[in-house]
Amino acid sequence: MLSHVIPPPRCYTKASNSLVRHPRIGSDAKILVLYIQGLPEEDRDKPLSEHARAFRLTGRAYQKAKADLVTYGYVHEKREHLSNGRWRTVQVFSNEPLTDDQADRLRAGVPADGYESAGGSAVPDAWSAPTTHFPTVGQPTPRWVGGLLPADEEQGEDSSHPPTEAADEVVTAAEVEETGEEPQAPSQEELVLAERVLLSLKHQARQLTLGVREARKLAGLAAEWLRRGVSAGDLRLALSSALPAEGVRTAFGFLAHRLVEKLPPRPEEVAESTSPPPSAPLPLPLIACDGPGEEHVFRPHMSWVTTCGPCHREQQRAEAELMLARAQADPAPPTPSWRERVAAEARANQVASGYGTRATAT
Template sequence: MTEQHFSAHGRARTGHSHQGVGHVDERHDEQFTVVGNHLAQHPELSLTAIGLAVHIQSLRSGTLVSIKALAAKFPEGETRIASALRELEAHGYLARIKERLPSGRIVTRTISYNKPRTRTAPPPPKPHSESPQAPAMPTPRPTPTQTHDLPTHRIARDVLAGLRTVDPRLHLAECDVRRLAPAVAAWLERGVAPDDVQRTLSAGMPREGVRHPAGFLAHRLTALLPPPLPPKPEAERPAPLQNCEGCDRAFRAPYQGRCRDCRTACPDRAAA
């Protein structure tokens, strides 16, 4: 996952330019991670996904990288982190595989790739079994198509592809539909209906038109993302059943005692 070069011969390089960025490079002798430009300059990944991929590649094997664990470390929140993880899965930098252990427990194993994997790539290494007698079964690595073939993502792709019927200026290429689908899925997971997503994304279009529909929609999907729905209040639980001390009939009350009929018939005794 990470690659350290302790014997690398590097020297400080100072670059000054009248235009654009300049660089001051110094050699790292420890605590560094090698990241390819195919990731750092990926044309389709969001900055959140690129930064998350670099962070995951810098971690030790066995470090917990669940959505909740990452959201506890960074300010982006669970929705944006989940969307970034889906982007990395779609482009072959990450695989999350559900496996059933010999004990019957189902766990999710996360595999990070410092080079994007394709359909022809070999499967990831076999996990260690909890039982030494149990044979390790090879698990096929999910392809990006399998990862995003969930009902929510299929609906998200239909929402994006159908925008051109609402407004021809929102015609998207297939690669843009797949790239933006995780962001639309976040809206759907927050309870927004597909028709409402299309209506919001296509409302108030600029008069002069849209030069880059994919970039325009990516901005709206982020800027107009609705908040999560509040949790539903739990229904009030009824009082437990009690046995009446007078007639032994069952009735509901928070404490033991007498039922309503016995209290009405013998009020003095019920009060005692």
């Protein structure tokens, strides 16, 4: 393959090779990370779903991309109960994987591994966030996630290589969703039961072995299955059956993906989607029959019917007998044979010829 790469002079987004070459993250999730990373800081504080709708990523494609980002640490979610009785979901987004501890510290505005809180978003303290000016202003800095700094790299004004991950930006976005009613969260008993089910999967398949901390992280997703009416045995069967032929690379990522993708609908959603059968129409009232004989009533099957079935059949039989009698009293003339039809045609031609001759002589 021949390649010709021209680095853009401005208005570009630098992507980490660990994200671009990640074998388990879909292309939609990668594009979503790059899209949010390239936005100005004041445009990032929106729900993740709104960012996805900006380039028409909706439905199951968005749910799968979001599940990939949550599974591999690019998105962290936490539900919070507000003082006014409402609930909200806060999302922390980063273009580099974050641990749960790092996400919690960033959510609380506490510096984590080189992060400083700036205007509600967590960005490196030495980094100047891009603005809406064209071109964007601000100097790039090395990556700070995890406290590891990449090797120094000098880039001149006319570099023949595209920008590398040495100057990756670290961005975050918070998503807040408020609902009018308090959602039903899984109970502590359901969380404990879900954790036990997850830990017992190693008896079904050794490649599904989870650690205690991993099972605890997935317990919330598994408990949602139990809250929707799925038994512990059915949950265990759904997670351990139909495993991929090539095997499971990571039990945590595989189970997290399956818990999200195969989540059954809520019972109330099933009830709403199942429409009741149409009710039978009310029968028509009894009416008097217009047929001959004694007066009697019947229930018509259509509104325009005025005679009952026996009277209607009797009327049809009488009409058929009358038509037969008329045909026998006045029979149709017999059909002439072909010889008679030819002779009649010849006589007609002779009459027409004689009439034309006499008209000419006159």
